Amino acid sequence: MSKVPFITRLAVIGVGLIGGSLALALKRMRAVGEVIGCGRNAADLEKGVTLGVIDRYSTDPIHAVRDADVVMLATPIGAMRSLFEKIRDHLAPETVVTDAGSAKANVIADARTALGARFADFVPGHPIAGTEKSGVEAGFADLYSGHRVILCPQPETRMSALSKVQRMWELVGAQVEQMDAVHHDVILARTSHLPHLVAYALADVLAATKPQSEVLRFAAGGFRDLTRVASSPPVMWRDIALANREALLTALDEYLAALNTIRAAVAAQDAAALEKIFARAKALRDSLPPRK
Amino acid sequence: MSKVPFITRLAVIGVGLIGGSLALALKRMRAVGEVIGCGRNAADLEKGVTLGVIDRYSTDPIHAVRDADVVMLATPIGAMRSLFEKIRDHLAPETVVTDAGSAKANVIADARTALGARFADFVPGHPIAGTEKSGVEAGFADLYSGHRVILCPQPETRMSALSKVQRMWELVGAQVEQMDAVHHDVILARTSHLPHLVAYALADVLAATKPQSEVLRFAAGGFRDLTRVASSPPVMWRDIALANREALLTALDEYLAALNTIRAAVAAQDAAALEKIFARAKALRDSLPPRK
Numbered sequence: 314m315s316k317v318p319f320i321t322r323l324a325v326i327g328v329g330l331i332g333g334s335l336a337l338a339l340k341r342m343r344a345v346g347e348v349i350g351c352g353r354n355a356a357d358l359e360k361g362v363t364l365g366v367i368d369r370y371s372t373d374p375i376h377a378v379r380d381a382d383v384v385m386l387a388t389p390i391g392a393m394r395s396l397f398e399k400i401r402d403h404l405a406p407e408t409v410v411t412d413a414g415s416a417k418a419n420v421i422a423d424a425r426t427a428l429g430a431r432f433a434d435f436v437p438g439h440p441i442a443g444t445e446k447s448g449v450e451a452g453f454a455d456l457y458s459g460h461r462v463i464l465c466p467q468p469e470t471r472m473s474a475l476s477k478v479q480r481m482w483e484l485v486g487a488q489v490e491q492m493d494a495v496h497h498d499v500i501l502a503r504t505s506h507l508p509h510l511v512a513y514a515l516a517d518v519l520a521a522t523k524p525q526s527e528v529l530r531f532a533a534g535g536f537r538d539l540t541r542v543a544s545s546p547p548v549m550w551r552d553i554a555l556a557n558r559e560a561l562l563t564a565l566d567e568y569l570a571a572l573n574t575i576r577a578a579v580a581a582q583d584a585a586a587l588e589k590i591f592a593r594a595k596a597l598r599d600s601l602p603p604r605k
Numbered sequence: 606m607s608k609v610p611f612i613t614r615l616a617v618i619g620v621g622l623i624g625g626s627l628a629l630a631l632k633r634m635r636a637v638g639e640v641i642g643c644g645r646n647a648a649d650l651e652k653g654v655t656l657g658v659i660d661r662y663s664t665d666p667i668h669a670v671r672d673a674d675v676v677m678l679a680t681p682i683g684a685m686r687s688l689f690e691k692i693r694d695h696l697a698p699e700t701v702v703t704d705a706g707s708a709k710a711n712v713i714a715d716a717r718t719a720l721g722a723r724f725a726d727f728v729p730g731h732p733i734a735g736t737e738k739s740g741v742e743a744g745f746a747d748l749y750s751g752h753r754v755i756l757c758p759q760p761e762t763r764m765s766a767l768s769k770v771q772r773m774w775e776l777v778g779a780q781v782e783q784m785d786a787v788h789h790d791v792i793l794a795r796t797s798h799l800p801h802l803v804a805y806a807l808a809d810v811l812a813a814t815k816p817q818s819e820v821l822r823f824a825a826g827g828f829r830d831l832t833r834v835a836s837s838p839p840v841m842w843r844d845i846a847l848a849n850r851e852a853l854l855t856a857l858d859e860y861l862a863a864l865n866t867i868r869a870a871v872a873a874q875d876a877a878a879l880e881k882i883f884a885r886a887k888a889l890r891d892s893l894p895p896r897k
Contacts, residue, residue: 317865322821332780350835353679369747391876400742408809443822443826444826461822461823491872499822500814500819500820500823502809502822503811503814503818504811504823504824504828505823505827505828507807508807508808508827508828508831508832509827510864510867510871511803511807511831511864512827512831512886513867513882513883513886513887514860514863514864514867514886515799515800515860515886516886516887517720517863517882517885517886517889518795518799518856518859518860518863519795519796519889520885520886520888520889521859521863522792522795522859527792528792528795528796529892529894530753530798530891530894531733531753531792531793531797532760532796532893534735534736535797535800535801535804535833536796536797537802537832537893538831538833538834539800539803539804539830539831539834540800540886540889540890540893541827541830541890542827542831543883543886543887543889543890544890544891545883545887546887547879547880547884547887548880550879550883551876551879551880551883554871554879555871555874555876555879558871558872558874561871562868562871562872563873564810565864565867565868566868567810567813567814568806568807568810568862568864569865569868571806571807571809571810571813572802572803572806572857572860572861572864573861575802575805575806575846575857576854576857576858576861579802579846579847579850579853579854579857580850580854582847582850584683584843584847587750587839587842587843587846587847588843589841590805590809591835591837591839591842591843592839593803593809593812594804594805594806594807594808594809594812594832594835595805595808595835595836595839596836597808597811597812597832597835598808598832598833598836598842599810599834599836600821601821601824601829601832602821602822
């Protein structure tokens with residue numbers, strides 16, 4: 314008699330790094346019976362089947378979610394609202410819906426509007442894990458091991474849905490914690506979203522510098538590290554920036570102010586001010602706990 | 606009969622990551638007879654002797670350079686002018702002086718004024734290598750292996766001095782190339798100096814964010830990479846920022862403009878503009894040659 318898996322049928326909408334890694338991790342734990350992939354590109358989904366990330370697929374979300382007990386939305390945030398609308402009337406009574414979007418208040422508002430009565434079965438989530446790589450071939454089963462996953466349950470959220478999603482993440486090695494969605498967005502604007510814009514802007518300055526060949530030859534290790542996340546998918550980060558617009562603008566303005574203070578100190582040749590700012594920044598960086 | 610080493614006596618003024626690594630690399634190659642360390646802190650220099658980085662030391666540059674055939678200045682740039690003045694009249698006739706400062710035009714101007722007739726024996730240099738670590742214990746013999754070293758010889762520079770320094774760097778595995786000093790400063794302002802200020806400013810924004818504990822807990826991998834170089838020594842980078850002030854201000858203004866363009870697109874919810882900028886930045890980052 315084979316053991317019944319924790320999830321009988323998982324539908325992953327958006328089979329990239331995030332969705333693909335979850336599927337692989339659950340499969341490794343024998344915690345999922347079948348994984349149905351969904352996306353717009355059939356060739357990518359075929360690749361997902363070949364790589365063993367998903368078992369079968371449909372390019373139609375309505376077909377993909379049929380009889381799934383868990384539906385994971387791992388698409389760019391901007392695609393989620395219409396997906397919620399499409400799948401709402403095709404979910405089985407016990408189906409739990411969750412997402413992996415990097416901004417939460419906006420996704421929750423979209424879900425509340427689009428899912429209607431099924432909003433109670435939606436568990437907003439955000440795994441704090443990833444790399445700059447993307448696509449189905451970027452997934453790996455260890456991605457979430459030891460990483461944090463933030464869940465932002467709402468007053469309407471069914472306890473059983475929350476438990477299911479929490480347990481799913483714990484099975485793949487993540488540490489789950491709950492957080493207020495607005496607070497999540499404020500913190501992540503600073504620790505993740507702002508750094509991505511900072512990196513995109515830096516790479517963009519280099520892209521405009523001539524001669525390009527010399528820029529590339531003399532790009533030191535610091536520049537490489539600073540711009541690594543600028544390799545992240547443009548559409549995904551376009552959507553995050555727009556979804557977390559207010560908190561991000563506040564963080565951006567704080568950053569622009571910090572940089573303008575440094576600029577003024579350089580212009581005024583204020584050695585003491587520069588040393589003080591650099592020392593304060595170094596103290597923050599040196600206080601980070603070791604990388605997971 | 607033992608082989609005569611390429612350098613009989615090397616004086617390293619500033620025994621940190623850069624100077625210490627050069628000493629270790631030359632020793633490993635048996636390319637140096639004796640290394641004399643010089644610095645302001647005797648305890649650090651004692652540690653350098655214990656670690657085998659230097660053979661003996663003096664806190665007085667005049668004593669340290671006596672009978673050295675090569676003198677390497679690896680201090681923060683702001684300390685170099687007074688060091689040039691101090692050592693000028695105490696160099697042996699054949700002594701070659703070089704430096705490892707990250708900005709070149711300013712160091713060259715200081716050297717031209719302070720070294721007088723001995724300016725012909727000065728070879729301005731910049732090894733494009735390093736880590737965010739500092740201090741004598743940070744040095745390692747492999748630091749320069751496969752890395753570029755830029756030399757900026759001047760019209761006055763003696764060919765024999767240039768050859769000596771070039772060969773020294775080649776012996777420790779570096780690829781040496783020559784470059785105009787002003788051009789060096791313009792390129793490095795973008796590929797190295799600007800990224801450091803960007804990182805310091807980002808870490809400084811996080812330092813000002815409350816609650817600090819949450820910022821540290823949710824600092825994702827991107828934030829870590831983006832701020833790694835903010836652990837670099839504040840005095841060193843204060844001096845680089847001031848020494849390369851003009852080129853750096855230009856680069857900073859380009860960066861502020863790029864970031865303000867992104868800010869405006871976020872504020873205006875201009876999805877197309879954001880996607881275009883992010884894609885352009887990603888293309889630049891993806892085109893970087895593999896890390897050395």
